Amino acid sequence: MKYSFPYLGNVLVYKKLLEMLGYEVVVPPRPTQKTIDLGTKNSPEFACFPYKMLMGNYIEACEQGAGIIVTSGGHGPCRAGFYGELHERTLRHMGYDVELIIFDSIKRDLRGDVSKFFRLKGKNSLRKVISTGRVILRMLKDLDEFDKKIHTMIPYETVHGSCLKAFEEIRSSYDRCWTMKETETAYEEAKELLASIKLEEVDERDKIRIGVVGEIFVVIESSINMDIENTLCSLGCEAERSQYIGEWVDHNFFGKGREKEILKMGEDYIKIIIGGHAKQNVGHIVDYSKRGFDGVVHLMPFACLPELVSQSIIPRISEDYGIPVLTLAIDEQSGKANSMTRIEAFVDLIKNSKRKKMAAKTA
Amino acid sequence: MKIGIPNALLYYYYGPFWTEFFKELGAEVVVSHSTDKKTVDMGIGVSVPEICVPIKIFNGHVLQLLKSGVDYVFIPRMASVEKGKYFCPKFMGLPDMARHSIPGVAGKLLTMDVQSRSENIFSPKMYYSIAEKLAVSDKRIELACRKGAEVWRKFRKLGLGGRTIAEAFEGLKNPNRIKEPVKIDGPKIGLLGYVYDVYDEFVSMNVTERLRQLGINVLTFEMLSNRELKRYIKKMKKSLFWTFSDKLLGGAYKMFRERSVDGVIHVTAFGCGPDAFLGKLLELESEDSGIPFMTVRIDEHTGENHLQTRVEAFVDMLKRKTVPVGDAIRGHAKEKDRSGG
Numbered sequence: 283m284k285y286s287f288p289y290l291g292n293v294l295v296y297k298k299l300l301e302m303l304g305y306e307v308v309v310p311p312r313p314t315q316k317t318i319d320l321g322t323k324n325s326p327e328f329a330c331f332p333y334k335m336l337m338g339n340y341i342e343a344c345e346q347g348a349g350i351i352v353t354s355g356g357h358g359p360c361r362a363g364f365y366g367e368l369h370e371r372t373l374r375h376m377g378y379d380v381e382l383i384i385f386d387s388i389k390r391d392l393r394g395d396v397s398k399f400f401r402l403k404g405k406n407s408l409r410k411v412i413s414t415g416r417v418i419l420r421m422l423k424d425l426d427e428f429d430k431k432i433h434t435m436i437p438y439e440t441v442h443g444s445c446l447k448a449f450e451e452i453r454s455s456y457d458r459c460w461t462m463k464e465t466e467t468a469y470e471e472a473k474e475l476l477a478s479i480k481l482e483e484v485d486e487r488d489k490i491r492i493g494v495v496g497e498i499f500v501v502i503e504s505s506i507n508m509d510i511e512n513t514l515c516s517l518g519c520e521a522e523r524s525q526y527i528g529e530w531v532d533h534n535f536f537g538k539g540r541e542k543e544i545l546k547m548g549e550d551y552i553k554i555i556i557g558g559h560a561k562q563n564v565g566h567i568v569d570y571s572k573r574g575f576d577g578v579v580h581l582m583p584f585a586c587l588p589e590l591v592s593q594s595i596i597p598r599i600s601e602d603y604g605i606p607v608l609t610l611a612i613d614e615q616s617g618k619a620n621s622m623t624r625i626e627a628f629v630d631l632i633k634n635s636k637r638k639k640m641a642a643k644t645a
Numbered sequence: 646m647k648i649g650i651p652n653a654l655l656y657y658y659y660g661p662f663w664t665e666f667f668k669e670l671g672a673e674v675v676v677s678h679s680t681d682k683k684t685v686d687m688g689i690g691v692s693v694p695e696i697c698v699p700i701k702i703f704n705g706h707v708l709q710l711l712k713s714g715v716d717y718v719f720i721p722r723m724a725s726v727e728k729g730k731y732f733c734p735k736f737m738g739l740p741d742m743a744r745h746s747i748p749g750v751a752g753k754l755l756t757m758d759v760q761s762r763s764e765n766i767f768s769p770k771m772y773y774s775i776a777e778k779l780a781v782s783d784k785r786i787e788l789a790c791r792k793g794a795e796v797w798r799k800f801r802k803l804g805l806g807g808r809t810i811a812e813a814f815e816g817l818k819n820p821n822r823i824k825e826p827v828k829i830d831g832p833k834i835g836l837l838g839y840v841y842d843v844y845d846e847f848v849s850m851n852v853t854e855r856l857r858q859l860g861i862n863v864l865t866f867e868m869l870s871n872r873e874l875k876r877y878i879k880k881m882k883k884s885l886f887w888t889f890s891d892k893l894l895g896g897a898y899k900m901f902r903e904r905s906v907d908g909v910i911h912v913t914a915f916g917c918g919p920d921a922f923l924g925k926l927l928e929l930e931s932e933d934s935g936i937p938f939m940t941v942r943i944d945e946h947t948g949e950n951h952l953q954t955r956v957e958a959f960v961d962m963l964k965r966k967t968v969p970v971g972d973a974i975r976g977h978a979k980e981k982d983r984s985g986g
Contacts, residue, residue, distance in 0.1 A: 328921035358886025359731035361918055367883055368922055371929060386883075390729070551745065554724060554758070556737040587918040590696050591738035598745040611695065 284308045286348035289339050291502045291527045292425045294457055295418060300352070302414045302460070303406055310343040313505040317342055322614045324372055331583035331613045332499035333365055335506055340369055344378040352402070355386035360557035360588055362499075363387075417462050419531065424469050426528040428452055431476060433522065436515035437489075438481040446512070448475050487640060490632060493570035495524040495563040496581030497589050500612050502527065507581055508618055510625075514579070517629045522575075524566040525559070544569055551595050558588030564595060571605040577632045578605060579625070584613035606632060646779070648755065649710030649718045652677045653703040654736070657810055657840035658867075659766065661817055662797035663719065666772075669789035670781050675715050677706040680847035684709055685945050691747045697916035698848065698944050699841050700735055700742075707747055717755035717778075718743075724760045730888045733919055755779075764871070767794040804867045809853055810844045831860040832963045835900040837893045837927070838912030840867065842943065849912055850949050852941070852956065856910075859960045864906060866896035873899055890919040897927050901934040908937040908963045910956075915944030937963060 286308040287296045293309060300307045311317070313335055321338025340351060356363025366384035373380050383398050403411050432445040439445050452472040459465045492514050500507045501523055514521040533541040541562065545555070548565030555561050567578050580596060582589035593609050600607045608628045610621055648667045650656060656663070660676070667674045677684075680702055688705025710718050720743050723736040731737065740756040757774050759766050769787040776786050796817065803813035807826035816823040834856060836843065843849050843865065856863050866874065874895035878884045885891045900906045911927055913920040924940055931938035939959050941952065 326921040326925040328916065328918070329925075330918070330921075355883075357729075359734050359737065361922060363886060364883070364922055368925060372925075375929065552738055552741045554722070554737060556734040557731070558734065560734065560738065585695055585697075585916050585918060588734040588738075590693055591734055591742055594693050594696070594738075594742040595745040 283349040284347050286310055286340075286343040286346075286351045288336050288351070288353050289313055289503070289505075290499065292422070292429070292453070294453055295422045295425065295527075296352075298421065298457070298459075299414065299418045302418070303402065303404065303411070308343050308346045308348040310339050310346075310348075313339060313503070318506070318614050324376065328585060330361055330586050331506070332362065332497070333368075334614060335499070335503075336365060337369060337372065340373060340380075341376070341378075344373060344380050348380065350381050350383060352383045353385070355384040355390075357387040357390045358557060362558070413462070417459075417465055419528075420462065420465050421456055421459070422531065423528040424465070424472070425453070425456065426526040428472060428476065430522065430526070433511045433515055434520045435476070435479065435481060436512065437518045437520060438484050440480040440482055444479050445476075448479060451475065490519040490577075490629070490636065491575045492519045492521050492629075492632070493524060493566065493575045493578045494521055494581065495566045495570075495578055496559075497583055497586050498525050498530070498559055500581045500583055501525045507612060508616075508621055510579060510581065513622070513625060514629070517626065518633075519576075519629060524563065547572075551599060552591065556588055556591060558586065560588035560592040563589070563592050564599065567596070567599050567605065567607060568603060571603040575605065576636060577628065578607045579628070580607055580609040582609065582611055584611045606635075646672045646717070647675055647715040648672045649675045649677065649707075649713070649715035651703055651706035651710060651718070651720070652679060653706045653845070654699060654739075654841045655723060657844050659797065661800040661814070662767065662793040663721075664793075665796040666789045666793035667719070669792045670779060670785060672779065675710060675713060677709045677713075680705070680845050682847075685847065689945065693746075695916060696735070697918070698914040699839070699845075699917075700739075701945065702841075702845065702848070703739075704743070704747055707743055707750060711747075711749050711753065716753065718750060718753050719755045720750075722756055722758045724758055725888070726759065726761050726764050726766055727888045727891075728762045730891060731886055732889075733887055765794065767791070767797075801867075805870055807868050809863070809865060810840055810867060811853070827857060829857060829860060829862045831862055832907040832960070832967050833862040833864055833905070834960075834963070835864050835897065835906040835909040836912065837866060837897055837909060839889055839893070839914075839917075842912050842914050848914065848943055850943075850947075850952050852910075852912060852952065855953065855956055856960070859957065861960055864900070866892050869896055869899065877902060885919065885923065887919045890923050894923055894926060897930060901930045901936055904934065904936065906936065907967055908939070908959065910959065911938070911940045913940060913942050915942055937966070 284307065285300050285305045289310045289312065297307050297309050317338035318335060320341050321334035324341065325334045325337045343351065353366055355366050366382050370382040385395055385398060388395055428449060432449050436445045452475065455468045455471065459468050494501055494510055502525055511521040511523065529539050532538045544562050544565035547568040548561040551564045552561045570578050582593060596607050596609060608624065610624065650663055664674050664676065684705035685702055687708045688701040691708065692701045692704050707718055720740045722740050723732045725731050740754060743750045744754055755775060755778060757771055759771060761768060767790045769790045772786050772790060773783055776783055800813050800817055803816045804810060808816065812824065836853065843852065853863050874892050877898035878891060878895040885894055897909060900909060909931065911924060913924065927938060941955060
């Protein structure tokens with residue numbers, strides 16, 4: 283039986299996790315137009331875009347022989363919590379003999395989660411599982427760290443493409459790691475590699491920083507969000523996402539991270555958690571503006587329930603904190619040219635207003 | 646003091662309680678008039694373009710109330726009325742959205758959190774938060790909750806007896822002339838949809854009446870008791886997270902699996918998120934049971950003729966199916982004789 287998983291972010295890590303536990307793994311192909319077409323065809327018309335993307339993704343994985351797909355569930359009220367149930371039914375209806383192992387929120391179904399955990403554990407000793415978990419977590423966080431780092435470097439690199447090339451190298455070196463020790467060595471090497479990249483000297487005041495907030499799937503998965511970070515970088519801006527898988531794991535499993543602080547900042551605008559990351563996103567926008575970012579790009583899948591609430595409120599935050607926000611809805615019909623034009627115009631406006639502000643200060 | 650209650654969304658379910666509650670507190674209650682084109686247009690003006698129609702309509706009603714000069718607009722935050730279940734995120738962020746996107750609401754917003762373990766949302770605890778704002782004592786709130794609950798129970802009883810929400814509202818207004826539930830000798834159709842879609846005459850274009858005129862017995866989810874709605878849901882590994890979607894699904898499962906209806910129509914609003922998933926589940930269920938199923942999706946541009954045509958075609962098909970072929974031909978011949986003279 284071959285195992286697979288949803289394609290989201292640094293999939294290398296999920297692959298490693300399953301491989302380390304001794305399973306044969308099918309890595310689903312990076313989502314392409316074909317994936318999205320397949321997904322759209324087999325999904326309800328008004329399902330959210332990540333649902334459709336994953337649908338196509340699973341179909342492609344099944345075509346390659348996946349028999350078990352490991353994924354996460356949820357407890358609502360966002361629709362993402364119900365994805366797995368519906369995906370499984372649809373796949374079976376289509377004639378694929380596949381099973382989804384869905385890890386639900388521990389609060390909802392602790393017993394089920396424990397039994398699923400032991401199922402995945404298989405014949406591995408508990409000790410091995412724990413040490414594997416530690417290595418994987420380390421890899422996840424390291425890769426997130428480098429991911430974050432290079433997007434503050436790309437706009438200033440002297441040799442075009444050197445950062446992304448380095449990141450590719452880092453990924454493949456992590457792919458060769460099996461133990462904590464190897465991972466640590468890889469980390470040191472990666473740091474050196476990044477330090478060796480030549481960057482232009484740019485005055486702090488001339489740097490433009492843009493935050494990317496929104497629904498977790500479209501924020502993290504570059505194949506469906508027009509590679510937003512690199513797009514922003516290519517326009518000369520530093521980019522930082524509000525969501526990284528490592529942080530998500532940290533918050534959801536260990537209760538660590540800045541999420542509590544962020545939620546507090548969102549309180550004024552959305553009082554309670556209404557599902558998805560709406561409240562966090564509102565908080566992140568406030569946070570970005572406090573940290574001196576120059577603008578925020580807000581990504582949402584078309585008709586995403588929680589993000590529609592934050593979209594309704596964003597104009598007010600933007601006014602209150604004086605930070606420009608561009609909302610882009612993404613779905614299977616998004617034309618890249620249209621979004622590109624909007625992003626370029628947005629960045630131009632930010633650059634202009636920053637230049638004016640600077641000029642006013644020096645004058 | 647005038648308190649406005651938007652005649653939209655869950656007003657169709659909890660309206661009688663809220664109205665009685667505020668009346669009991671000594672306020673003058675203004676309920677916005679039923680949805681018309683102008684309300685919708687006003688709502689569209691202040692809403693995010695891609696949000697669902699019911700929310701746009703709700704915003705229209707809020708504006709309507711503000712215009713009529715009320716002191717407060719009552720917009721509760723509907724978080725949960727069942728353990729482990731929620732409302733659609735848009736309901737949970739409703740007061741936030743209204744406060745930050747509709748001009749003029751900020752100072753007049755009267756809100757509270759509905760966070761209850763059951764459908765009975767009458768616990769005074771939830772309402773103490775508004776006592777201060779309205780300058781009433783906690784004691785009065787308690788009394789008002791009790792009085793309101795009585796009215797609401799009466800309202801639900803009327804519904805469970807087989808009356809539609811509209812008829813139940815009518816029954817509350819004229820307690821002396823409560824009409825018997827409509828019984829039609831004909832095919833039975835399960836009409837599934839949220840109360841604010843089916844009973845907003847502008848949205849649904851009065852689909853219940855249309856069906857009845859075509860000789861159809863209409864069954865909706867509010868005519869089923871909570872026990873009946875839960876019967877099949879209980880067996881699911883994971884049901885939907887949204888109370889009302891879950892009720893619709895429970896109703897549908899009962900209809901499909903007990904084969905108690907001849908057909909099912911799902912009325913949904915354009916852009917409704919939970920319904921995208923609910924609809925798929927209904928579709929799969931219909932395939933398994935062989936009972937015909939149709940989705941009617943409605944938005945602010947829907948024309949009446951389109952709805953009429955589709956409903957008629959669906960009903961014709963059902964009638965064809967339920968009447969034996971021989972009878973149908975004979976009946977057809979008779980009709981021809983009569984018309985042909």
